[in-house]
Amino acid sequence: MGGALNIKNRYCLMAAVFRVPPDVEVVSYLKSKLAEAGISSGFLIGLGSLKRATIAWYDQVSKRYFEKNLDGGLEVASMIGNISIKDNSPFVHIHIVLGDKEGRAYAGHLVEGTSFHLEIMAIPSPRPLVRRYSEYHGLYIFE
Known part of the structure; x- marks a missing residue:
């Protein structure tokens, strides 16, 4: 039972990592950094x-x-x-859970935010992710 863990499969992701400077609006900064990195489809964590x-x-x-x-x-x-x-333009869709000093949590879509310190990893998709309008949902969703 003891000994080293034997890992047979190893994966390495290609990702762009951003640190959002203090007092900067997060969503617009992220859009500009993604454009600089050439990422128009992918996934985000932060x-x-x-x-x-x-x-x-x-x-x-x-x-x-x-x-x-x-x-x-x-x-x-x-x-x-x-x-x-x-609509032929990059679209950033972020869900966020925020906690305040009282321990309350708030969750939803991030419309805008001002950074104190934020680290974001963007993982490009190998294929374009395209949204089309859905009458049923009233939203633009993945094709």
């Missing part, structure tokens, strides 16, 4: 903290987003998303 954020929740009945503004130092407990092509 950790860190934000000074403030606007998150949104999608109501499936009214097919509308409702926004909530958060301030005062927010821990990024989870940040995951994707990069795709919508």
